Amino acid sequence: MNDTKMTEKEAYLAMFSFLEDYYNRTKLDEIGSLLSGMCIMSDEMPMDKAYWYEWKKAVQKSRDGKVDAEVRFSPADLSSNGQVSGRNQGGASRNLK
Numbered sequence: 001m002n003d004t005k006m007t008e009k010e011a012y013l014a015m016f017s018f019l020e021d022y023y024n025r026t027k028l029d030e031i032g033s034l035l036s037g038m039c040i041m042s043d044e045m046p047m048d049k050a051y052w053y054e055w056k057k058a059v060q061k062s063r064d065g066k067v068d069a070e071v072r073f074s075p076a077d078l079s080s081n082g083q084v085s086g087r088n089q090g091g092a093s094r095n096l097k
Contacts, residue, residue, distance in 0.1 A: 008059050012052075
């Protein structure tokens with residue numbers, strides 16, 4: 001993997017691409033709606049300008065180490081071999097900072 005740092009705009013476009021690919025597979029209206037507000041206009045800002053400022057806040061939160069995306073399972077969620085059991089896959093929790 002390339003360790004080159006991305007600018008905030010490059011990271012935003014990578015997120016857009018990820019969500020666009022996900023939308024193309026799923027056709028979920030919620031994702032399509034999100035993408036429509038995220039589209040970049042001729043002024044190089046998202047159609048919904050609030051998205052850019054929210055994005056910058058999210059980037060700063062990540063840089064400050066305040067994002068915890070780890071999924072944690074309780075012992076009840078795991079089978080005897082340590083795998084997530086089929087009946088409890090929706091029961092995972094995230095401990096957000």
